[in-house]
Amino acid sequence: MPKPFLSIENLTQVYPDGQGGQMTVFENATFGVEKGEFVVILGHSGCGKSTIMNILAGLADPTSGVVKMNGYEVSGPSLDRGVVFQNYSLLPWLSTLKNVTFGVSARHPDWSRQQVIDHSKTFLALVGLEGDVVYRKPSQLSGGMRQRVSIARAFANHPELLLLDEPFGALDALTRGTIQDELLKIWSGTEQTVFMITHDIDEAILLADRILLMTNGPYARVAESVEITIPRPRVRSQIVEHPNYYAIRNHLVHFLAERSKELAGQNDDRSNAPQTIRIDTTQPSGTGDPDTPRNLRAVNT
Amino acid sequence: MERLSLNQRAAILSILMLVVGLLVWELSIPAQKAVGELTEYERLTGGGQPKAGVPPPSQVIAKAWEQLSNPFYDAGPNDKGIGIQIGYSIYRVLSGYILAAALAIPLGFLIGMSPVAYKALNPFIQVLRPISPLAWMPLALFIIQDSEASAIFVIFICSIWPMLLNTAFGVAAVRSDWVNVARTHELGHLRTAFLVILPAAAPTIVTGMRISIGIAWLVIVAAEMLVGGTGIGYYVWNEWNNLDLTSVIFSIFMIGVVGMALDSAFGLLQRAVSYVE
Numbered sequence: 001m002p003k004p005f006l007s008i009e010n011l012t013q014v015y016p017d018g019q020g021g022q023m024t025v026f027e028n029a030t031f032g033v034e035k036g037e038f039v040v041i042l043g044h045s046g047c048g049k050s051t052i053m054n055i056l057a058g059l060a061d062p063t064s065g066v067v068k069m070n071g072y073e074v075s076g077p078s079l080d081r082g083v084v085f086q087n088y089s090l091l092p093w094l095s096t097l098k099n100v101t102f103g104v105s106a107r108h109p110d111w112s113r114q115q116v117i118d119h120s121k122t123f124l125a126l127v128g129l130e131g132d133v134v135y136r137k138p139s140q141l142s143g144g145m146r147q148r149v150s151i152a153r154a155f156a157n158h159p160e161l162l163l164l165d166e167p168f169g170a171l172d173a174l175t176r177g178t179i180q181d182e183l184l185k186i187w188s189g190t191e192q193t194v195f196m197i198t199h200d201i202d203e204a205i206l207l208a209d210r211i212l213l214m215t216n217g218p219y220a221r222v223a224e225s226v227e228i229t230i231p232r233p234r235v236r237s238q239i240v241e242h243p244n245y246y247a248i249r250n251h252l253v254h255f256l257a258e259r260s261k262e263l264a265g266q267n268d269d270r271s272n273a274p275q276t277i278r279i280d281t282t283q284p285s286g287t288g289d290p291d292t293p294r295n296l297r298a299v300n301t
Numbered sequence: 302m303e304r305l306s307l308n309q310r311a312a313i314l315s316i317l318m319l320v321v322g323l324l325v326w327e328l329s330i331p332a333q334k335a336v337g338e339l340t341e342y343e344r345l346t347g348g349g350q351p352k353a354g355v356p357p358p359s360q361v362i363a364k365a366w367e368q369l370s371n372p373f374y375d376a377g378p379n380d381k382g383i384g385i386q387i388g389y390s391i392y393r394v395l396s397g398y399i400l401a402a403a404l405a406i407p408l409g410f411l412i413g414m415s416p417v418a419y420k421a422l423n424p425f426i427q428v429l430r431p432i433s434p435l436a437w438m439p440l441a442l443f444i445i446q447d448s449e450a451s452a453i454f455v456i457f458i459c460s461i462w463p464m465l466l467n468t469a470f471g472v473a474a475v476r477s478d479w480v481n482v483a484r485t486h487e488l489g490h491l492r493t494a495f496l497v498i499l500p501a502a503a504p505t506i507v508t509g510m511r512i513s514i515g516i517a518w519l520v521i522v523a524a525e526m527l528v529g530g531t532g533i534g535y536y537v538w539n540e541w542n543n544l545d546l547t548s549v550i551f552s553i554f555m556i557g558v559v560g561m562a563l564d565s566a567f568g569l570l571q572r573a574v575s576y577v578e
Contacts, residue, residue: 059481077484089478093500093576102496106486139577157486 004032011065026220043214082159097134123156144175164196216264397456409468434459448528460513467509471502503574511567
């Protein structure tokens, strides 16, 4: 079996529990992400999603296990792995534009000033920030606009892997919807590989090619990998009418509500890789078969 | 009646308080009695001279006008214009202060970024910080053997602590999110320090610098009273020895005005580097 673009192998994180002992947050997490794939990870708080994200970003080191990208082991942060943080992480003393040029000039030190500015403005325009807005400080922007700047900063750098850490968690539902649409639009134009954390099941179904489900911690593990068998391009108002939508949604809700607890702490030695789940009511014969070719991605067509 | 703005009302009240204060001061000083015919004995002993008293504000204002209309005259070591004296004081304050900033800010960066350096240096800082800067004077005079340089050293030692501690605190308190932004953009240590940590910590650092300049200006007056020669502190003490209380009051006022100017310069700097999260 060929190695995927990004492979996470036997990742284990152990923290001191504060009373002299140790607490294993997750154990032997193993999964892969293909190039151009949009993968969302779902799980309850405390299962170590953010820790996995930080390890992928290179901001934290796992207790054991490796992360390989393009066959090379990841160590330390890199411009090849862009991160959008939940709290936007814009530098408040810089204008919106400068927050983006900050990243672009780090990525392309050889570019001229004008090149950097033009490139940054293009990506700000993609998320709907144009005109005088780009000269405002982040404090003068709404939460939604700040997250747009953060997304523009990440996409403008064309990282090989884009990590989104609950990017819409702090936004109200309406703003969240708009920015999800913008994210889909900008993503489908770039074929970016995306790994995203969220708590929102509908958001996950709308955006993802595949959803990884984690059991509860401690000793959390990535238990299932659910394929989203809804063709793209997806539109928020229409995907709910797709016959697979509620089948997938019910599966996810059921997992998070009950099975994430039941499976917690169980460590089956058979395989560390998550079980692939394929729910497709339109093709009854293919249900549950992990070897079915995935022909549902229609991103740029 | 048209409503006046808050600032206008405050300004009117300030002027009112000033005028009332000056009037009360003026009226509370008894007029000098006209001296009649003096006996020869009185003339010889100076007994008929009016008793020295606190001068009324009118005299101080007249003195101020006289001094400020020619601030830079130089008529020998004991008779220089107020501008020259203040110039000397500012020169000493700035020399000592700039030396202190050149040491305190980089060192504060180091302490703020490295918990080991912080723990190692903290005991020294805690012992040296509460020492009154003037207590260093005898040692400085003995080692440096130069009163001018000793005064600058005293300014150096008193302005170093607020800058050092504020820089260390500001640098240590930079949000880890911003440092992570620098890390995910592969910025080197130097560029992280200048592009992220310095601007993030700048408001705290400048607050420390503002506290330091205030302390330095307080200390220079006392230091110059000790080392003598030139400067506003020496001027105050010299005029006291001359029993010229009008000049003493005038120079006290000038110390306040210069201190306010230094502070507001740093206030402007503080506004320039501040940011809203």
